[in-house]
Amino acid sequence: MIGTVHRPASAAEVAKAAGGAERIVPRGGGTKPALCAAQGADVLDLSALNGITEYLPSEYTVTALAGTPLADVEARLAAEGQYLPFDPLLVDAGSTVGGAVAAGANGPGRLRYGGLRDFLLAVAFVDGRGEIIRGGAKVVKNAAGFDLPKLMVGSLGRLGVLTECTFKVFPHPESCATLRVAGLAFDEALAAAGRVGGGAVELECLDLVHGAAGWGLEIRIGGRSHALEARLNRAADLLDSGASTLVGDADTRHWRARRELHWAAPDASVFKLPVTPATAGVLEQVLAELEAARAARIYSAGIQQAFLAWPAERSADLPALDRALTESKLTALALRAPAATATKPILGYRSGGELLRRVEQALDPAGRFGRL
Amino acid sequence: MAPVDAASFHDALIQRLGSERVLTGAAPMAAYESDALTAFRARPRAVVLVESAEEVVDVVRLCAAAEVPFLARGSGTSLSGGSLPVDDGVVIAMNRLNRILEVDxxxxIAVVEPGVVNLAVSDAAAPYGLYYSPDPSSQSVCTIGGNLAFNSGGAHCLKYGMTSNHVLGLEVVLPDGEVVELGGDSLEGVGPDLVGLFVGSEGLFGIATKITLRLLPRPETFFTLLAAYDSLAAAGEAVAAVVASGLLPGAMEIMDNLAIEAAEAAVGAGYPLDAEGLLIVELEGEKQQVAAESELLLEVVRQSKPYLEHIASDADDRMRIWKGRKSAFSAVGRLSPDYIVQDGVVPRSRLGEALTRIQRLGERHGIRVANVFHAGDGNLHPLILFDGRVEGDLERAEELAGEILRLCIDLGGSITGEHGVGMEKRQYLGEMFDDADLDAMRRIRTAIDPGELANRGKMFPDAEAPALLSHGPHPLEVAGVISRE
Incomplete structure (x- = not known):
């Protein structure tokens, strides 16, 4: 039930396709199907907009066309000892540069230096009138003009079709290792996360993971190799119970699986929810009331975001989840949803409506990209 | 003409705020006629001293109904003329809206009103071992609302970013008086990043009345290294070597000889007076990590052959090093009656080339230029020295400033790293962006503010905002309270 599929090979071709369609949905790697469901609209397949156009390791900047797989970008950066500190999701699954920015979702590693919004320096996009627009600058510091790059983060393809993005990159830590504690009660795990997160040791990741045997606390530390052991010990001293340690490849594989969402059942709906250490308990309450306390979930990046895998057999209850989130002032972004589940991309509480309405009017007056 | 006559508009302001908080007439309004871009001056219709968010909403609604332009003003430290009054508009003075509502x-996070002074946030957070990271040189007087409008930076932006990287949530009054809530308490969001769009919009989208800021744990320790070189180029190469080593310092700053001389005369920071280039590199963080990083840093910097190096021995020594750097701009005032600060950005690897070309441009115009810059992020701050009493000097200085901005664009950089476009650089925005880019920005502006009432005349190249010309240092600068960075 989709319209024409366009596969533009240049920004000009994107502009032509966007300007001619009544309803059009951009699509990168298709790794977050809930965000590129076409439902009667034309599809703009951006996979031909592929390539790293500029990489200057000494400037900490990389520029790539929107359809470029993030795996290619990461591989290129790794050869120079650099990385994308926002820790993009679903890289091995085929997520693209433009898709990651439009979704505005980050992995657990965003804890250390920030998320996409903090690392996106410049964008080119096609607006709803078919104009090619550039915003930002390809340097690490810039305050000229409105911050259109930030506006595109999380815009879900509704304000424009990204064609090129420039990111700030950082040097990768020399080594990383992870401490894990299992079998905690939620409050206990949250308190331990607060102690470690508020301590002097700077962390790459700090996640609370729900499992059959209670909650697990996972702490990743990175930096100069010969200081790592002392720093792990320092963090471990703040824990009440003994921790196991992951190092080397095991550590790398562990966090890779986390951001690839391998922990969620393939048929589950997966949501990202912004939280704080104060509202994580509110989400727990909501899930308990909906009798969904067994849903797989992770409180990630220092308890600033939750990833929730909503079981496929409970898909009919998504409207109830939407209502409960709204009442609790929580918001959820759908990353994955079973094909049969026509869920909205955003559930729960929304803010900024009046400002967003005016911005949509400015960039997409005819509503070609659909309203949020 | 406004549909409401001037007298009834004033009556309405007085009825809402009381006559003692509505300033009119030359003398009471004199302090509000200019900001830290002292070359411009304009007279507003009135200055109103608001004390609550509700009053901001009501004043904005009155302005909207009467089609009177308005702008919010904090401490007036804008270097780009961002808080310069709109001729015949209303200045909404925000300084009394200065409560810290929450530190958690x-x-x-800290939830603050816009009139709170930047440094006051860190002071309030200090008992919890936290601080607010962006540190503009004027941080002891500039307000969070102004920082937000212009996305202010500072010396420590390399690692943790500028103002926009530290604002999580906002309550804003749109230019027609509509109140919206943006973002929240979390570092993460869902949907287009409207907080990100609002920060740095130079007051053109309205006024923030409540701001949620992210606080960071105070670094456990610092390692501050001062290295002196025979040439500016050598200092620049040292920066490139530090970057290539994989280290990520909290700050990397360079000063040239003229700036060193001025800073020494002003505060006696202990800088070597004969250095052509002085590099300050600072590592920050937890003890073990900084100890490991400092070994590598020393090794890298020593390979760049400074003729002198000095490691800050304690917190006082570190403060002295930074005091010299942060006072460099106001100190330059000792060398010259007037100066213009530029704020362009170039790719880090082209710093050397940019400095050489700036030097040559200065020589051609017969104008001295001192250089202080955030080398880590390529943000230049050339100080163009002139004497406003000499016929044609200001015009020559402005011409040179313009050529420096074009040079930054030419090298693939930006016309502003942290001061904003404001009044000062409007004519250059169109050289950095294409017509389609500017047109999209204009469409967003007019969709949000069809009457272009909020800070009219700023940022856009063709914006109308007649202003009188004047010059001389800012009164707070004379008093030694603020400095330009």
């Missing part, structure tokens, strides 16, 4: 060590 668990969520690591």
């Amino acid at each position: 060590p668990v969520r690591r």
Whole structure:
């Protein structure tokens, strides 16, 4: 039930396709199907907009066309000892540069230096009138003009079709290792996360993971190799119970699986929810009331975001989840949803409506990209 | 003409705020006629001293109904003329809206009103071992609302970013008086990043009345290294070597000889007076990590052959080093009656080339230029020295400033790293962006503010905002309270 599929090979071709369609949905790697469901609209397949156009390791900047797989970008950066500190999701699954920015979702590693919004320096996009627009600058510091790059983060393809993005990159830590504690009660795990997160040791990741045997606390530390052991010990001293340690490849594989969402059942709906250490308990309450306390979930990046895998057999209850989130002032972004589940991309509480309405009017007056 | 006559508009302001908080007439309004871009001056219709968010909403609604332009003003430290009054408009003075509403060590946030002074946030967070990271040189007087409008930076932006990287949530009054809430308490969001769009919009989208800021744990320790070189180029190469080593310092600053001389004369920071280039590199963080990093840093910097190096021995020594750097701009005032600060950005690897070309441009115009810059992020701050009493000197200085901005664009950089476009650089925005880019920005502006009432005349190249010309240092600068960075 989709319209024409366009596969533009240049920004000009994107502009032509966007300007001619009544309803059009951009699509990168298709790794977050809930965000590129076409439902009667034309599809703009951006996979031909592929390539790293500029990489200057000494400037900490990389520029790539929107359809470029993030795996290619990461591989290129790794050869120079650099990385994308926002820790993009679903890289091995085929997520693209433009898709990651439009979704505005980050992995657990965003804890250390920030998320996409903090690392996106410049964008080119096609607006709803078919104009090619550039915003930002390809340097690490810039305050000229409105911050259109930030506006595109999380815009879900509704304000424009990204064609090129420039990111700030950082040097990768020399080594990383992870401490894990299992079998905690939620409050206990949250308190331990607060102690470690508020301590002097700077962390790459700090996640609370729900499992059959209670909650697990996972702490990743990175930096100069010969200081790592002392720093792990320092963090471990703040824990009440003994921790196991992951190092080397095991550590790398562990966090890779986390951001690839391998922990969620393939048929589950997966949501990202912004939280704080104060509202994580509110989400727990909501899930308990909906009798969904067994849903797989992770409180990630220092308890600033939750990833929730909503079981496929409970898909009919998504409207109830939407209502409960709204009442609790929580918001959820759908990353994955079973094909049969026509869920909205955003559930729960929304803010900024009046400002967003005016911005949509400015960039997409005819509503070609659909309203949020 | 406004549909409401001037007298009834004034009556309405007085009825809402009381006559003692509505300033009119030359003398009471004199302090509000200019900001830290002292070359411009304009007279507003009135200055109103608001004390609550509700009053901001009501004043904005009155302005909207009467089609009177308005702008919010904090401490007036804008270097780009961002808080310069709109001729015949209303200045909404925000300084009394200065309550810190909440500091929460668990969520690591501070919720503040816009008139709160930048440094006051860190002071309030200090008992919890937290601080607010962006540190403009004027941080002891500039307000969070102004920082937000212009996305202010500072010396420590390399690692943790500028103002926009530290604002999580906002309550804003749109230019027609509509109140919206943006973002929240979390570092993460869902949907287009409207907080990100609002920060740095130079007051053109309205006024923030409540701001949620992210706080960071105070670094456990610092390692501050001062290295002196025979040439500016050598200092620049040292920066490139530090970057290539994989280290990520909290700050990397360079000063040239003229700036060193001025800073020494002003505060006696202990800088070597004969250095052509002085590099300050600072590592920050937890003890073990900084200890490991400092070994590598020393090794890298020594390979760049400075003729002198000095490691800050304690917190006082570190403060002295930074005091010299932060006072460099106001100190330059000792060398010259007037100066213009530029704020362009170039790719880090082209710093050397940019400095050489700036030097040559200065020589051609017969104008001295001192250089202080955030080398880590390529943000230049050339200080163009002139004497406003000499016929044609200001015009020559402005011409040179313009050529420096074009040079930054030419090298693939930006016309502003942290001061904003404001009044000062409007004519250059169109050289950095294409017509389609500017047109999109204009469409967003007019969709949000069809009457272009909020800070009219700023940022856009063709914006109308007649202003009188004047010059001389800012009164707060004379008093030694603020400095330009």
